[in-house]
């Protein structure tokens with residue numbers, strides 16, 4: 001099963017927060033997008049790995065994601081070992097994505113930077129013929145390396161290489177994030193503790209950020225990305241002719 005885009009997330013909900021609008025836009029235009037969650041989010045203060053898994057399924061429906069795997073590499077651990085790299089390489093060789101989107105290089109939550117570093121190593125090693133892997137049926141897999149790797153923004157802002165227009169997809173992104181209803185904008189917390197992300201204020205900040213980066217690029221809402229192995233390669237200037245922001 002060939003994917004156009006494969007998105008990596010250290011925790012279920014990271015993909016939605018970082019690039020849920022981009023995913024929704026891509027699937028709407030007919031692209032096949034998959035998500036690989038590196039952990040089950042079992043160390044989260046609210047919810048459980050079971051609620052998180054159900055919430056991820058709902059988010060998939062909202063965003064039009066047809067392939068999602070959880071590698072269960074250990075929330076708060078995520079060691080960059082050959083064993084963990086192989087688990088990622090097997091998925092990359094199976095789905096052969098043209099573009100991979102991974103988390104921020106550094107962030108408030110240490111799992112984010114650690115997950116990104118593990119994914120970047122695995123994506124490179126996935127192209128090495130002398131690292132053997134096999135599929136579920138035991139058939140040896142061919143090496144594969146994506147042509148492009150992007151980083152989505154997480155909690156801490158970075159200086160992006162480009163902003164993608166998600167103006168038409170902000171509502172979908174919002175619904176995909178709210179699918180994780182144990183985590184975000186929780187109106188009735190019950191006995192569960194308040195967290196960094198559970199308040200309405202955190203949720204409002206998400207839209208403020210989408211609007212801020214959107215505004216800088218001349219859109220209503222945007223998602224900001226870094227291009228790994230910068231500079232970003234362009235083969236045509238069409239992107240500039242198709243968009244005329246007020247300057």
Ligand SMILES: [Zn+2]
Pocket residue numbers: 010011014109112
């Ligand atoms: Zn996370």
